Amino acid sequence: MTTIKWRNHLTAALVGGALAFALPLDATAQVNNPGLLVHAADDEPTTLDPAQVEPGEGGETVILQVYDRLLDFGSDSPELIPSLAVEVPSVDNGGISADGLTYTFKLREGVTFHDGTAFSADDVKYSWDRAIEMDLPEGNAGALADVIASSEVVDDMTFSVTLNDPSASFLNSVVTAMVASVVSQDAVEANGGIEAGVPNQYMAGNMVGTGPYKFVTWNRNENLQLEVNDNYWGDNAKLDVRIEIGGDPDVRVLGLRAGEFDTIETDPSFVADIEGADGVTIFKGGLLLEPLHIGMNLNIPEGSLPPEDTISEDFFHDPRIRQAFNHAFDYEAFLNGPLAGYGEFNPHYVPIGLFGHDASAPVYNKQNAAEAERLFREAGVWDEGFSVSVITEEGNLFALMCLVLKDSLERLNPKFRINVLAVAESVFDDAHASNPLEYAMWAKNADPAADPNFYLNAYAHPDGEWGEVHGFGNGYRDAAKIAGLIDSAAIELDPAKRAATYAEIQRELYEDPMWIIGAQEGIVMAHRSWLEGFAMQPLWPRPSLKFSLFDK
Amino acid sequence: MQLRDYILRRLLVLPILIIGVSIVVFTLTRVGGSPIGIYLSHEMTPSEVAEIQARFGLDQPVWVQYLQWAKGILQGDFGYSGVAAAPVSDIFPLKLAATMELAVAAGCVALFLGITLGTFAGARRNKLPDHITRIVAVSGASLPQFWFGILLLIVFWAQLGIAPIGRSDATIFASIAHPTGLYTIDAILAGSLTAFWDAVWHLILPALTLGYGATAIIARMMRSALVEELQQDYVDAARAKGLAEKIVLKRHARRNALVPTVTVIGLTFGFLLQGTITIEIIYRWPGLGRWMADSVLRGDQGTLMTYVLFTSVLFLLVNLIVDVVYANLDRRVTLGK
Numbered sequence: 094m095t096t097i098k099w100r101n102h103l104t105a106a107l108v109g110g111a112l113a114f115a116l117p118l119d120a121t122a123q124v125n126n127p128g129l130l131v132h133a134a135d136d137e138p139t140t141l142d143p144a145q146v147e148p149g150e151g152g153e154t155v156i157l158q159v160y161d162r163l164l165d166f167g168s169d170s171p172e173l174i175p176s177l178a179v180e181v182p183s184v185d186n187g188g189i190s191a192d193g194l195t196y197t198f199k200l201r202e203g204v205t206f207h208d209g210t211a212f213s214a215d216d217v218k219y220s221w222d223r224a225i226e227m228d229l230p231e232g233n234a235g236a237l238a239d240v241i242a243s244s245e246v247v248d249d250m251t252f253s254v255t256l257n258d259p260s261a262s263f264l265n266s267v268v269t270a271m272v273a274s275v276v277s278q279d280a281v282e283a284n285g286g287i288e289a290g291v292p293n294q295y296m297a298g299n300m301v302g303t304g305p306y307k308f309v310t311w312n313r314n315e316n317l318q319l320e321v322n323d324n325y326w327g328d329n330a331k332l333d334v335r336i337e338i339g340g341d342p343d344v345r346v347l348g349l350r351a352g353e354f355d356t357i358e359t360d361p362s363f364v365a366d367i368e369g370a371d372g373v374t375i376f377k378g379g380l381l382l383e384p385l386h387i388g389m390n391l392n393i394p395e396g397s398l399p400p401e402d403t404i405s406e407d408f409f410h411d412p413r414i415r416q417a418f419n420h421a422f423d424y425e426a427f428l429n430g431p432l433a434g435y436g437e438f439n440p441h442y443v444p445i446g447l448f449g450h451d452a453s454a455p456v457y458n459k460q461n462a463a464e465a466e467r468l469f470r471e472a473g474v475w476d477e478g479f480s481v482s483v484i485t486e487e488g489n490l491f492a493l494m495c496l497v498l499k500d501s502l503e504r505l506n507p508k509f510r511i512n513v514l515a516v517a518e519s520v521f522d523d524a525h526a527s528n529p530l531e532y533a534m535w536a537k538n539a540d541p542a543a544d545p546n547f548y549l550n551a552y553a554h555p556d557g558e559w560g561e562v563h564g565f566g567n568g569y570r571d572a573a574k575i576a577g578l579i580d581s582a583a584i585e586l587d588p589a590k591r592a593a594t595y596a597e598i599q600r601e602l603y604e605d606p607m608w609i610i611g612a613q614e615g616i617v618m619a620h621r622s623w624l625e626g627f628a629m630q631p632l633w634p635r636p637s638l639k640f641s642l643f644d645k
Numbered sequence: 646m647q648l649r650d651y652i653l654r655r656l657l658v659l660p661i662l663i664i665g666v667s668i669v670v671f672t673l674t675r676v677g678g679s680p681i682g683i684y685l686s687h688e689m690t691p692s693e694v695a696e697i698q699a700r701f702g703l704d705q706p707v708w709v710q711y712l713q714w715a716k717g718i719l720q721g722d723f724g725y726s727g728v729a730a731a732p733v734s735d736i737f738p739l740k741l742a743a744t745m746e747l748a749v750a751a752g753c754v755a756l757f758l759g760i761t762l763g764t765f766a767g768a769r770r771n772k773l774p775d776h777i778t779r780i781v782a783v784s785g786a787s788l789p790q791f792w793f794g795i796l797l798l799i800v801f802w803a804q805l806g807i808a809p810i811g812r813s814d815a816t817i818f819a820s821i822a823h824p825t826g827l828y829t830i831d832a833i834l835a836g837s838l839t840a841f842w843d844a845v846w847h848l849i850l851p852a853l854t855l856g857y858g859a860t861a862i863i864a865r866m867m868r869s870a871l872v873e874e875l876q877q878d879y880v881d882a883a884r885a886k887g888l889a890e891k892i893v894l895k896r897h898a899r900r901n902a903l904v905p906t907v908t909v910i911g912l913t914f915g916f917l918l919q920g921t922i923t924i925e926i927i928y929r930w931p932g933l934g935r936w937m938a939d940s941v942l943r944g945d946q947g948t949l950m951t952y953v954l955f956t957s958v959l960f961l962l963v964n965l966i967v968d969v970v971y972a973n974l975d976r977r978v979t980l981g982k
Contacts, residue, residue, distance in 0.1 A: 137939065139683060140730050147684075230693030231684040290696060297730050313729040313736055314939065315931035316815060335815060339939065340929040343795065344810070351803035353810065519682035519944025526685035526694065 130332040133345040135358040142296035143274035144224040153634035160274035160302035168628035193259035206277040214252040233272040262544035277301040305641035330641035361435040383538040387609040392564025397531040417468035420461040423501040431493035435615030441602030449545035449595035478508025483534035487515035666957040682944025683727035724947030742826025744932035754856030763867020785861030794927040870902035911967035
């Protein structure tokens with residue numbers, strides 16, 4: 094099971110070798126496909142419906158281009174900017190009530206949907222209510238339903254929403270989420286309407302929004318085409334778009350080098366194949382907000398571990414074991430190997446680049462074998478050793494991170510055994526979604542978010558998503574304190590006080606880690622040099638691109 | 646037994662075989678992982694997972710699920726594809742057409758080259774042309790398709806820019822109607838030379854890559870069979886009668902050499918269908934193979950079950966056709982015994 098997609102590496106080597114000896118490409122001489130942006134994507138969407146799309150899934154890429162939300166992120170900073178709302182609500186401009194519960198959005202006039210119907214506050218309420226009412230388990234309706242008490246159409250161009258509790262992250266995390274995209278009420282009602290718990294098949298394969306692009310066609314497993322919306326309320330896009338879906342990653346690289354693709358989705362492990370190619374620019378800047386992590390399970394059902402695992406179910410309850418794993422991991426090997434040097438080490442558990450990240454907080458960023466040995470000895474597992482399995486998807490950075498973990502631990506003590514179970518995506522998803530989780534460790538990346546509360550709630554809170562699955566309450570030295578800090582920061586509207594609380598949480602979590610965070614992956618995006626206006630914003634869904642900004 | 650009776654008997658047995666295959670397929674895909682893996686995420690509560698299971702009828706006993714699935718198939722409902730975000734019955738014909746077009750094109754390449762090269766080599770046994778043909782054949786059989794395919798792409802697509810990738814130029818493809826789903830045929834029906842040329846141009850590299858592997862098998866079989874036939878007494882008799890060597894070869898020896906070759910051609914069809922998975926991924930060909938590869942990785946069981954059932958039935962039919970053709974070519978073969 095430890096076999097990583099050797100074929101990819103072999104092919105990459107063959108392709109690289111062949112290209113090295115081949116005649117130089119003359120792809121810089123002219124601009125291929127003028128007027129058209131060809132983007133080679135990794136994944137195919139499973140839906141184009143904002144009410145059904147799962148965060149991080151391929152459909153979000155398209156939804157970002159075709160639908161608008163009330164607010165958005167600019168391309169060069171994490172600050173919110175107006176979109177369908179004409180201003181960002183604040184207490185000062187009267188958009189947020191004094192008690193922090195009611196948000197009022199003044200909406201943009203003269204906006205029309207792609208089907209020609211006029212946009213109004215009714216559409217916003219309809220779109221949000223629709224997602225909440227459909228409440229599809231694979232979607233993200235909970236982001237709205239969990240925080241919104243009620244919403245109201247004040248007038249045609251004013252929409253207000255009242256929350257259950259004050260929330261410091263409502264604008265950043267909820268209003269900008271893809272599930273909060275505004276759809277055409279007329280289009281939905283004409284094509285199946287709203288049915289609780291049932292996906293709308295029309296909306297899953299068609300799009301009617303107000304964004305800079307209009308949906309043209311989706312040839313499954315082949316391509317998805319968008320065209321410029323000439324009636325866009327903002328600056329018009331310059332290029333039509335064809336998203337080439339899936340296929341072999343090496344062929345994507347080849348296509349970029351040949352000038353057939355303008356942008357491709359890659360990760361740092363492909364840099365060596367692209368760097369120095371004529372007419373190709375590698376955009377390097379900033380970090381993805383999806384730290385690569387390895388989970389440690391404190392809630393293992395009795396007798397459920399793979400037969401080769403020798404650890405007890407309460408193995409990770411001991412904070413010394415968790416610390417020892419964090420000290421043992423060879424961070425530099427991971428950063429300089431699979432990540433090709435593109436990344437940073439980050440603390441538990443606010444990503445670098447996000448509000449609340451404390452640069453002075455302690456970080457696990459260097460292998461400390463002596464400290465790891467000391468802690469393993471103190472925990473009483475050094476002499477006897479142990480065997481533990483870590484499950485992950487095959488053929489990607491997660492699997493490579495697991496191999497670094499394996500190498501780190503097994504070099505530290507030959508009596509330690511890490512079994513890397515690199516499995517197909519569907520097998521991993523099945524295991525990963527189970528509760529309780531029947532593996533002691535697993536590797537993946539965090540879902541991206543624009544506010545620290547999301548990360549801390551999901552990945553550190555004892556009663557949060559993973560706190561509940563992994564049983565953090567079984568292992569924290571002071572679970573109530575961690576929970577109290579995270580809860581208080583979530584509703585603190587004073588940024589300075591909120592940042593101070595997050596700084597304290599990061600220090601607590603360093604001492605009491607629930608994850609091994611291999612690194613925060615650097616942004617690496619390869620594109621043709623003829624592309625103008627290239628920008629990436631990690632707060633936008635993967636691949637963090639807005640095609641409407643580009644020209645060539 | 647008369648040929649007609651034999652075919653009727655085989656066709657009558659076919660539904661029983663299909664039911665058997667469908668039970669095996671259904672069981673295997675249920676064993677192979679969660680049928681809703683594509684929709685699952687760790688954020689889901691157990692009740693949300695149960696909700697999705699109920700949506701796809703997975704809250705029912707397995708035998709009820711099988712009956713519902715079988716009933717759906719009889720009504721033309723093959724389930725929903727999470728990977729394609731559409732009903733399987735909507736997408737399957739489109740993908741099948743793309744794959745069949747590729748497989749048939751590759752088959753034509755393999756048949757033409759295989760029989761020609763095999764005849765050429767067999768008639769020149771142990772001479773230089775025979776050795777060259779052997780090298781060509783062995784290369785075809787031993788070159789990894791993904792490597793050979795990428796090599797062709799590097800040279801003809803990336804370097805020379807004379808061959809395209811994918812199945813079509815999106816604009817040209819959209820300019821004609823697609824009643825059959827077969828791009829070449831649709832282009833002819835539409836009377837569009839541009840579209841026809843676009844279809845053929847996109848077919849060349851993937852068909853060549855896929856067909857080359859099969860060429861080797863057919864050529865080797867053809868050569869061996871021809872060598873054997875050329876040593877038979879009836880060939881000597883034909884030569885003794887004064888027939889031209891060309892006639893001896895083409896009308897007598899080659900016809901008989903085709904008998905074992907036809908069996909291989911039947912098996913080659915399976916090889917071509919399997920081969921399309923690799924070829925479609927490399928060449929970004931939007932066919933069944935690529936769709937299946939995605940479905941396997943992402944646990945899209947509705948699609949997988951349809952595909953496996955389809956290929957099983959197809960193989961049953963192809964075997965029947967091969968038996969019939971075999972009997973037609975070789976009168977010594979008696980059907981049904």
